[in-house]
Amino acid sequence: MEKDxxxxxxxxxKFGELWDKSLRDITLEAGMYAIFDAEVRGKDIDGIxxxxxxxxRFTGQEHLGTLAVDMGGLGNIPAYSVEAACASGGAAVRQAxxxxxxxxxxxxxxxxxxxxSDVNQSEAMNTVSVASDWEWEGMFGATFPALYAxxxxxxxxxxxxxxxxxxxxxxxxxxxxxxxPWAQFQRPVPLEVVMNSGLVADPIRVxxxxxxxxxxxxxxxxxxxxAKEFTDTPVWIVASEQASDTLALHDRRDITTMDAVVKxxxxxxxxxxxxxxxxxxxxxxxxxxxxxxILTEDIGLIEKGKGxxxxxxxxxxxxxxxxxxxxxxxxxxxxxxxxxxxxxxxELVLQLRGDAEKRQVDGAEKALAVxxxxxxxxxxxxxxxx
Amino acid sequence: MEKDxxxxxxxxxKFGELWDKSLRDITLEAGMYAIFDAEVRGKDIDGIxxxxxxxxRFTGQEHLGTLAVDMGGLGNIPAYSVEAACASGGAAVRQAxxxxxxxxxxxxxxxxxxxxSDVNQSEAMNTVSVASDWEWEGMFGATFPALYAxxxxxxxxxxxxxxxxxxxxxxxxxxxxxxxPWAQFQRPVPLEVVMNSGLVADPIRVxxxxxxxxxxxxxxxxxxxxAKEFTDTPVWIVASEQASDTLALHDRRDITTMDAVVKxxxxxxxxxxxxxxxxxxxxxxxxxxxxxxILTEDIGLIEKGKGxxxxxxxxxxxxxxxxxxxxxxxxxxxxxxxxxxxxxxxELVLQLRGDAEKRQVDGAEKALAVxxxxxxxxxxxxxxxx
Numbered sequence: 001m002e003k004d005x006x007x008x009x010x011x012x013x014k015f016g017e018l019w020d021k022s023l024r025d026i027t028l029e030a031g032m033y034a035i036f037d038a039e040v041r042g043k044d045i046d047g048i049x050x051x052x053x054x055x056x057r058f059t060g061q062e063h064l065g066t067l068a069v070d071m072g073g074l075g076n077i078p079a080y081s082v083e084a085a086c087a088s089g090g091a092a093v094r095q096a097x098x099x100x101x102x103x104x105x106x107x108x109x110x111x112x113x114x115x116x117s118d119v120n121q122s123e124a125m126n127t128v129s130v131a132s133d134w135e136w137e138g139m140f141g142a143t144f145p146a147l148y149a150x151x152x153x154x155x156x157x158x159x160x161x162x163x164x165x166x167x168x169x170x171x172x173x174x175x176x177x178x179x180x181p182w183a184q185f186q187r188p189v190p191l192e193v194v195m196n197s198g199l200v201a202d203p204i205r206v207x208x209x210x211x212x213x214x215x216x217x218x219x220x221x222x223x224x225x226x227a228k229e230f231t232d233t234p235v236w237i238v239a240s241e242q243a244s245d246t247l248a249l250h251d252r253r254d255i256t257t258m259d260a261v262v263k264x265x266x267x268x269x270x271x272x273x274x275x276x277x278x279x280x281x282x283x284x285x286x287x288x289x290x291x292x293x294i295l296t297e298d299i300g301l302i303e304k305g306k307g308x309x310x311x312x313x314x315x316x317x318x319x320x321x322x323x324x325x326x327x328x329x330x331x332x333x334x335x336x337x338x339x340x341x342x343x344x345x346x347e348l349v350l351q352l353r354g355d356a357e358k359r360q361v362d363g364a365e366k367a368l369a370v371x372x373x374x375x376x377x378x379x380x381x382x383x384x385x386x
Numbered sequence: 387m388e389k390d391x392x393x394x395x396x397x398x399x400k401f402g403e404l405w406d407k408s409l410r411d412i413t414l415e416a417g418m419y420a421i422f423d424a425e426v427r428g429k430d431i432d433g434i435x436x437x438x439x440x441x442x443r444f445t446g447q448e449h450l451g452t453l454a455v456d457m458g459g460l461g462n463i464p465a466y467s468v469e470a471a472c473a474s475g476g477a478a479v480r481q482a483x484x485x486x487x488x489x490x491x492x493x494x495x496x497x498x499x500x501x502x503s504d505v506n507q508s509e510a511m512n513t514v515s516v517a518s519d520w521e522w523e524g525m526f527g528a529t530f531p532a533l534y535a536x537x538x539x540x541x542x543x544x545x546x547x548x549x550x551x552x553x554x555x556x557x558x559x560x561x562x563x564x565x566x567p568w569a570q571f572q573r574p575v576p577l578e579v580v581m582n583s584g585l586v587a588d589p590i591r592v593x594x595x596x597x598x599x600x601x602x603x604x605x606x607x608x609x610x611x612x613a614k615e616f617t618d619t620p621v622w623i624v625a626s627e628q629a630s631d632t633l634a635l636h637d638r639r640d641i642t643t644m645d646a647v648v649k650x651x652x653x654x655x656x657x658x659x660x661x662x663x664x665x666x667x668x669x670x671x672x673x674x675x676x677x678x679x680i681l682t683e684d685i686g687l688i689e690k691g692k693g694x695x696x697x698x699x700x701x702x703x704x705x706x707x708x709x710x711x712x713x714x715x716x717x718x719x720x721x722x723x724x725x726x727x728x729x730x731x732x733e734l735v736l737q738l739r740g741d742a743e744k745r746q747v748d749g750a751e752k753a754l755a756v757x758x759x760x761x762x763x764x765x766x767x768x769x770x771x772x
Contacts, residue, residue, distance in 0.1 A: 022521070054442045056513070061520040062440060063471040066763035069630040070637070076649050078628035079764070080477055081469040085449040091466055095481065101488035104626075127442070134447040135408070240490075242464035244455040251456070263462050377452035378465070 001385055005100045006227035006234035009038025009220030010346040012182040015334035018214040023059045023115040026216040028071050030339075031111055034218030038230050040107060042072070045220075047105040048079035051092030051112040052338035057127045059115050068111060085131030086287060088112065089217070089341025090242075090371030090380030096221045097240045106223050112342030113216035124212050128337065131374045133248035144287070145209060147249050147375050149201035152290035155256045156203065159305030161293065163203055167194040168311045169289035170207050170331055176318060177328025179358035182343075184213050184334030208289045213334030217342035219349075235349045238366070239271040239383040247377045256305075258376030261298040265370065268381040276300040279383070280364040281351045282322065283344035285372035286329040292316075295370055296324065299381075318361055326351065326359045341371035345382060352386040387771055391486045392613035392620035395424025395606030396732040398568045401720035404600040409445045409501040412602040414457050416725075417497055420604030424616050426493060428458070431606075433491040434465040437478030437498040438724035443513045445501050454497060471517030472673060474498065475603070475727025476628075476757030476766030482607045483626045492609050498728030499602035510598050514723065517760045519634035530673070531595060533635050533761050535587035538676035541642045542589065545691030547679065549589055553580040554697045555675035556593050556717055562704060563714025565744035568729075570599050570720030594675045599720030603728035605735075621735045624752070625657035625769040633763045642691075644762030647684040651756065654767040662686040665769070666750040667737045668708060669730035671758035672715040678702075681756055682710065685767075704747055712737065712745045727757035731768060738772040 011033025013026040021029075027050070035042070048068050056062045065079030080099075084091040089112030099105040116124050129138035132147060155161045171191050177183035189207060197207040220230070227234040243264040249255055269276060276299060284299070286292035293307035301322050302310050310316055316324035327333045327347040330340055348367035350356045367384045397419025399412040407415075413436070421428070434454050442448045451465025466485075470477040475498030485491040502510050515524035518533065541547045557577050563569035575593060583593040606616070613620040629650040635641055655662060662685060670685070672678035679693035687708050688696050696702055702710035713719045713733035716726055734753035736742045753770045 024521075054448060056440045056443050056516045059520070060516055060524065062469060062516040063518075063633060063760055063763060065470055066630045066633050066759065067519075070633045070763070076629045076631060076646055078650075079470075079630050080481065082481075083448060083467040083469060084451055084465075095466065095468075095484075098481075098488040098490050099484045101490065102484040104484050104487065130442045130446055130448040132449075133453075134445070135410075138446065243462045244452045244465050245462060247449060247452050247456045260462060264464075373452065374449055377449060377456070 001236055002224050003236040003238055004224060005097050005221055005237045006224060007219050007221055007349050008227055008230040008234050009034045010349045011037055011218040012343060012346055013216045015182050015213050015215035015336060016184045017117045023055060023061060023113060024067060024071055026214060027068055027111055027113040030216035030218035031072055031109055034109065034220050038220035040220055040230055042074055044107050045074060045077065045109050047077055047099060047108045049092045049096045049108060049110050050081050051088035051341060052081060052114060053083055053085055053088045054127050054130060059118050084378045085373035086337045087341055087371045087373035087378040087380050088338040092342060093345055093382060094240050094242055094380055097237055100221060100223050106226050108221050110219040110221050110342060111216060112339035114336035114338040115214045116212045116336060117214050121212060136248050145201040145204050148288040148290055149204045150249060151255050152203050155290060158256060161308040163195065165308030165312055166208050166289045167191055169286060169292045170194045172311060172317060173286065173325050173329040173331040176326050176359055177332030180328050180333060183328045183332055184211060185332045204288055210287045210330040210335035213336040215334055215336035215339045217339045217346050219342060219345060233353060235352050236385050237382060238385040239268040241267040241271065242380045245377050249375045258294060258298050258379060260376050260379035261295060261370060264379045264381040265299045268383050272383045279366045279368045281326060281348065281361040281367045282324045283327060283347055283369040284324050285370055286325060286331050287335060289331065292324060299370060318359055323361045326356065326361055341380060344369040344371060348384050352384060387622055388610055389622040389624055390610060391483050391607055391623045392610060393605050393607055393735050394613055394616040394620050395420045396735045397423055397604040398729060398732055399602045401568050401599050401601035401722060402570045403503045409441060409447060409499060410453060410457055412501065412600060413454055413497055413499040416602035416604040417458055417495055420495065420606050424606035426606055426616060428460055430493050431460060431463065431495050433463055433485060433494045435478045435482045435494060435496050436467050437474035437727060438467060438500060439469055439471055439474045440513050440516060445504050470764045471759035472723045473727055473757045473759035473764040473766050474724040478728060479731055479768060480626050480628055480766055483623055486607060486609050492612050494607050496605040496607050496728060497602060498725035500722035500724040501600045502598045502722060503600050507598060522634050531587040531590050534674040534676055535590045536635060537641050538589050541676060544642060547694040549581060551694030551698055552594050552675045553577055555672060555678050556580045558697060558703060559711050559715040559717040562712050562745055563718030566714050566719060569714045569718055570597060571718045590674055596673045596716040596721035599722040601720055601722035601725045603725045603732050605728060605731060619739060621738050622771050623768060624771040625654040627653040627657065628766045630764055631762050635761045644680060644684050644765060646762050646765035647681060647756060650765045650767040651685045654769050658769045665752045665754045667712060667734065667747040667753045668710045669713060669733055669755040670710050671756055672711060672717050673721060675717065678710060685756060704745055709747045712742065712747055727766065730755040730757060734770050738770060
């Protein structure tokens with residue numbers, strides 16, 4: 001297989017509450033690891049794209065593209081910062097994909113980064129709320145746990161999804177994360193602990209929710225012509241698609257389905273000439289566990305309403321038919337909002353290379369990532385292949 | 387002339403302190419005028435790029451790409467939000483240029499928008515400071531007037547630039563803005579009023595500084611194949627280039643020159659196969675008037691140190707040899723940070739079409755815009771031609 005754009009290097013900072021590191025520290029760390037992994041030289045890199053949601057509010061620093069060039073000592077190369085709420089990382093990957101495909105860039109460093117723990121938890125929650133429809137949701141107190149609680153409650157009512165199923169997603173993702181050295185929570189949690197954790201917004205509990213996380217992830221992406229210089233085993237971007245939906249949840253025709261996910265996944269599969277059953281491993285945006293359940297339905301792994309069953313039957317385990325979030329997902333790897341979409345791609349590249357160690361999905365050849373902004377206002381889908 | 391990417395529609399909201407309008411009102415206004423101007427239908431538009439610096443801090447709203455799709459009633463098309471400090475607008479134009487050139491998009495709505503007056507002036511100043519190196523400049527009180535004051539004082543010391551020359555830029559730009567119906571300040575100011583206005587950071591006075599502004603600007607950009615559907619007189623993007631410099635001013639080899647401007651302008655002229663003398667009209671980033679003086683030097687209109695003379699001799703007037711900022715520039719049109727780079731392109735499209743009315747540069751066929759982020763950490767240069 002050869003496509004227009006390849007990924008030839010990946011890097012991550014540790015994810016967690018990193019009190020002793022700044023936004024620039026973690027961004028540099030992820031970028032340097034990606035550069036080392038690809039064995040590119042600084043002078044080979046001709047541009048940077050960085051995904052970030054709200055560094056202006058979290059840390060007082062914007063203009064992150066230039067910051068990254070400056071800190072990397074990369075001279076005068078252009079740099080672009082992109083934002084699409086929690087899909088900012090996926091947007092950075094797609095922007096770099098288009099920049100390389102256009103011929104304007106050949107070898108790019110793609111970063112995702114967010115430092116969320118420099119503000120208190122209440123301010124962190126407010127800052128994340130700027131991704132909702134502020135005038136009609138956030139301002140009235142409808143934070144993301146509340147919005148996802150509407151979706152979960154409706155899914156339970158219409159399809160009989162249970163609190164146990166919401167909790168089993170957590171159990172699976174924590175189990176996977178124990179084998180991911182970059183994950184924020186590298187330990188399993190028993191079902192009863194999840195089921196009895198504090199209620200945030202009924203029926204969503206603390207352990208159904210992704211945490212506040214500091215972290216960064218990086219990729220080296222390049223044109224097909226340049227890929228051979230750096231590796232014999234590039235991972236190819238087989239499809240890159242994006243779609244939008246209404247910003248506010250209450251404007252949707254159905255709050256148990258994300259239309260943007262349905263459309264962007266269909267487009268991506270069509271572009272790749274694949275069926276969903278051809279994909280070997282998935283990273284799906286589980287900012288809340290109901291999100292993973294909805295996404296397994298919306299990408300077509302199972303009919304609408306049966307996503308809860310899928311996890312209950314073990315189908316989404318690493319050794320199941322459809323392995324979802326072998327990295328631990330947003331729930332257990334952590335969710336530094338601007339970094340998540342890039343971290344999903346890092347995980348899938350490792351899976352396709354066969355370098356995912358104890359969390360490896362055997363013989364994975366095709367992989368799919370869904371990165372969501374807000375409650376589904378943005379969906380970005382990438383299909384990778386080796 | 388035919389190039390890869392054309393501009394077939396332009397639109398603006400009024401610039402000013404718009405107390406009765408929200409971020410979404412002005413964004414929609416600029417977008418709708420661009421759509422009307424191009425006479426495209428909503429279903430022709432297959433993507434949105436929006437330049438914005440800090441809506442999260444100014445208004446509590448991020449995720450603006452999706453907001454724009456939603457408000458425009460444009461269905462599920464993808465949308466990208468980009469940030470490069472005060473060069474966010476120029477970055478949006480360049481992102482759309484690459485997206486169209488890559489073949490991933492055909493007809494795009496490009497927006498720049500910022501609503502700055504919803505916070506008080508002190509908070510507005512703090513928010514703009516997130517574009518500086520926060521840890522080494524902003525946090526220590528080095529706001530943008532202070533940073534540009536260093537540049538101005540050094541330029542005065544090395545080259546004999548005078549306070550009168552700094553002030554003559556203001557006089558020229560206010561004179562031009564009286565003929566620009568969208569400008570924030572549609573009135574001339576006499577030299578002595580500028581020279582006696584309050585000191586902000588010696589030698590920079592209030593009337594050497596761009597104001598806090600609400601405003602939005604929009605473009606319809608499309609591929610060469612589609613351009614013919616919409617107009618017989620497209621304006622072409624002849625070159626699009628970008629470069630970076632250190633984020634902090636104190637790390638530069640010379641604070642009287644912006645290396646990123648020098649490099650991106652040279653690349654753009656090379657790409658276009660033009661000399662700077664071939665350009666008929668310029669929009670140059672005058673967030674402070676010393677900026678316009680430095681830029682006239684750095685793009686090569688005159689040798690380093692003589693930029694003050696250029697304005698003094700009337701060379702940059704609308705009927706001068708090198709007309710600079712016929713729109714009134716950031717100083718008098720206003721500077722809604724994320725909108726500015728798009729508004730520069732709107733002005734140049736009108737100039738090349740011959741639609742700039744009383745501020746028209748006679749017979750303009752080639753135009754150049756320089757959009758700056760911070761103190762020159764980002765420079766984005768576009769050359770347009772008809």
